[in-house]
Amino acid sequence: MPEGHVIHRLADELTAVFEGHEVSVSSPQGRFAVESVHLDGTVLRGAEAWGKHLFIDFAAPEAHWVHIHLGLIGRLTVGPVTPVHGQVRLRIENSTSVADLRGPQWCRLLTDDERRAVLATVGADPIRDDADPERAWRAVHRSSRSVAALLMDQSIAAGVGNIYRAEVLFRARLDPTTPGNRLSHATWTRIWADLVDLMRLGVANGRIDTVAAEHTPEAMGRPPRVDRHGGEVYVYRRAGQPCLVCGAPVRQTDLGGRHLFWCPRCQRRHR
Structure with a gap:
């Protein structure tokens, strides 16, 4: 299972590549299809990590946080646009880059209140400036x-x-x-x-x-x-x-x- 520094690097990479861009959001595998339709065509506002939890913020109404926990076998890769390969749960794409999520433990769409409920169960993250x-x-x-x-x-x-x-x-x-x-x-x-x-x-x-x-x-x-x-x-x-x-x-x-x-x-x- 990836340790916290890996999730922070992914959050930084997603923010650097997609922040402020209108993105295409899809679920080639189909297991995140309804949520993808809700997010497709919105602007990705940024991503942040809290421990082993990754949150991606979209400019969508109400539920706008994608919450990802990679678990033991999950993998998130960011790179140039390529054809879909394998079981991709979530794909985020702009004109030059694509992020593909495979095999996560969790991939779900949350409201602000639901995100706060998740964070209430998570301890202090040594990497974060706001850690206590x-x-x-x-x-x-x-x-x-x-x-x-x-x-x-x-x-x-x-x-x-x-x-x-x-x-x-x-x-x-x-x-x-x-x-x-x-x-x-x-x-x-x-x-x-x-x-x-x-x-x-x-x-x-x-x-x-x-x-x-x-x-x-x-x-x-x-x-x-x-x-x-x-x-x-x-x-x-x-x-x-x-x-x-x-x-x-x-x-x-x-x-x-x-x-x-x-x-x-x-x-x-x-x-």
Whole structure:
């Protein structure tokens, strides 16, 4: 499932390509056909991301927000106009460019009130300027769940996925099993600030990089990481490999149906 930086990049790309343009909206697959008729020929006013939720704003009456959640297999691509290929749920097109949506978990048309109801269930997004880390802290501080579980809760930290979760906990040298109510406010503030920096870097670079300068392949004389997710990381998908800091084997376990990666030596303390 794409992490939050991917959705923000898509929102930026849609806005850059289509903002202010009258667009053709269609549903070649047919599953968004009625909604497409409502939007076809309107002006696309912009797009924004909130965590893993993408909202596209059209100058249409009443229901004018297209709400997209890509889920596990969804894909949204923007590029030059080409013939329809595959099962395209939603196509947005102007004279030069087209955006095609395939296989999303959600693609639905919302009114302002319905959009506000969705956002009421979504936590603070570290990438957004209007994010409130104190709102997230209040949820973390009163919970006995592990900080690893809490960081994956989209009602607390929107957009944080498995990679960012594993990496910020390593960078904080924090045991992933630490209960939320055992965290100090200062520790949470450092974790949040790190999420802000790393996720905004992900938006800028289009990949997740979390290692410090002294742990890059060039600095350590090691080969670069080869993974379809790209980027240099400390523990994510490195089970059994030596920790880049201490050399201990990185461990992996399952938590809430997702793989959790950590270094048992660097992350052995509750803080």
